[in-house]
Amino acid sequence: MKHLFEKMKPKEDKFFDQLHQMGEIIISVSDQIIDCVKVSNHDDALKFYRAIKDLEHKADQVQNEIFEALNNTFITPFDREDINDLSATMDDIVDLITSCAKRIVLYNPKHIPESAVTLALLVREAAGYLLDAVNELASFKKRPERIKSLCASIEETEKKADDVYEHFLINLFENAGDAIEIIKLKDILHELERAADAAQAVGKRLKTVIVKFA
Amino acid sequence: MKHLFEKMKPKEDKFFDQLHQMGEIIISVSDQIIDCVKVSNHDDALKFYRAIKDLEHKADQVQNEIFEALNNTFITPFDREDINDLSATMDDIVDLITSCAKRIVLYNPKHIPESAVTLALLVREAAGYLLDAVNELASFKKRPERIKSLCASIEETEKKADDVYEHFLINLFENAGDAIEIIKLKDILHELERAADAAQAVGKRLKTVIVKFA
Amino acid sequence: MKHLFEKMKPKEDKFFDQLHQMGEIIISVSDQIIDCVKVSNHDDALKFYRAIKDLEHKADQVQNEIFEALNNTFITPFDREDINDLSATMDDIVDLITSCAKRIVLYNPKHIPESAVTLALLVREAAGYLLDAVNELASFKKRPERIKSLCASIEETEKKADDVYEHFLINLFENAGDAIEIIKLKDILHELERAADAAQAVGKRLKTVIVKFA
Secondary structure (H helix, E strand, O other), rough: HHHHHHHHOOOOEEEEEEEEHHHHHHHHHHHHHHHHHOOOOOOOOOOHHHHHHHHHHHHHHHHHHHHHHHHHHOOOOHHHHHHHHHHHHHHHHHHHHHHHHHHHHOOOOOOOOOOHHHHHHHHHHHHHHHHHHHHHHOOOOOOOHHHHHHHHHHHHHHHHHHHHHHHHHHHHHHHHOOOHHHHHHHHHHHHHHHHHHHHHHHHHHHHHHHHHOO | HHHOOOHOOOOOHHHHHHHHHHHHHHHHHHHHHHHHOOOOOHHHHHHHHHHHHHHHEEEHHHHHHHHHHHHHHOOOOOOOOHHHHHHHHHHHHHHHHHHHHHHHHHHHHOOOOOHHHHHHHHHHHHHHHHHHHHHHOOOOOOOOOHHHHHHHHHHHHHHHHHHHHHHHHHHHOOOOHHHHHHHHHHHHHHHHHHHHHHHEEEEEEHHHHHHHHO | HHHHHHOOOOOOOHHHHHHHHHHHHHHHHHHHHHHEEEEOOOOHHHHHHHHHHHHHHHHHHHHEEEEEEEEHHOOOOOOOOHHHHHHHHHHHHHHHHHHHHHHHHHOOOOOOOHHHHHHHHHHHHHHHHHHHHHHHHOOOOOHHHHHHHHHHHHHHHHHHHHHHHHHHHHHHOOOOOOHHHHHHHHHHHHHHHHHHHHHHHHHHHHHHHHHHHH
């Protein structure tokens, strides 16, 4: 009896809490990657990678908790598949940042260009909008304008990240000597550009949720 | 009162018009990119890139109008999240073509191979099928065969684009001297191949819509 | 009359059969690619590519049959768009493996590293979990634990595939001489890594289906 009652009780807050947690982890990995792309030696890179890896495990746990909670809750604040998609897409951002850090450690490039820091800062900016947007989920039905404007900001940030990535590539080609070094740096920064893309993908999911309740 | 009435009035035509507009923009950017990959000097490339960039802004506007209309309309011709996804995926095609043009301008490759023209023509072909398919949306419930056959044509075109891209790569590797030039051209043509992929993704969305009403 | 009756009769078994078929094709292409990456001459590679290409055609047929069946059946075991998405995403795995084989034939690399075999074996492992998971679809509402644990195994396999791919890249960079050979091998193995990603994408779709029925 108690179990059923537990299952029927609306647990809206729980999902908002969990998505908020996910958003905070994204903030933390973004902060770490800003420092990670600034390192000049392998040991420091390894230190940041380990911290990021720990956060990635946490994100996986939260995503799993959300999935399990969805399987044990009758009433959800919006479509259960959208909550699941949202948390999975947020987890993608964490995975891509982790992959960027991992590649820095593995490829051990001679020098990481300044544009990597700019890209990381843009990912951090998008992460900030994202956390704000997720925090709006509890009240977006009453005031959708705020979350819509945050989604627009994420999109703009993604366009900026595209620009930075493309200008990084021109510089890379122009100052190039070593083709292997080019491939390494391209691969490392590409993960950051993809992280910005993933933030935009979360924005799209949020817009889908909004549209359903219009 | 009037506002509520306005909101309740079916506005099917509006969405079909807007998706049609989006389809026409895709046709226009495809036409532009065909000429853009043929250029032999940087100034001409820049001219085409600017024209494409303008069209990209237009596409963003239309996508935004669709999103806003979805938020202000009670009755939609099919699921509102599908209309939103459809317009977002159509916008992806425009973004990838824009990115191709931008890379031509930024990387300034020595020579763009003929296969880029072939790829651009295939993207244009897919765009034609896509516009026809979108125009069928108003009547697909009565006659789904036409839209299904157009989706199949888009898929075939995408397979052709894959082939062209892969054969371009072999030629690139065989005649290769400069690794940096290889990376540049690979990156430029890859955006066109991805544009064909995005057209296929729109085809998949259309099939999802059809399946829901089967 | 008969037609309508035919259309109304639940045809759950048919969809489970078709998805099972799709899963078996994935197993077969995975088996073929394991041998294909071991070849040391172009003729053998061509032989495996042709066998894989035949299987790809079969997968396209099954996918089309599923789509047509969805358009001719009133009652489906779960949301028709999810069945369609599931078969489309399963088909993506087949396409990526085919693309890997095609690139081996087209690029004709000097030597395929051992890590390609490891990657192919991981794709095969994921394919095994996937087939088991698809076979659970008929009964997951009664016992969701099994399918959930299989999805978790697919995710773990994908992480392993990521690791193998990244370690392959370090070795490639370390022992590098020829930048073109690097680009070729990177491209070939990347398709296998993407095949593992696609398996994970199927896992995500399965979780969406589970969540909807929670």
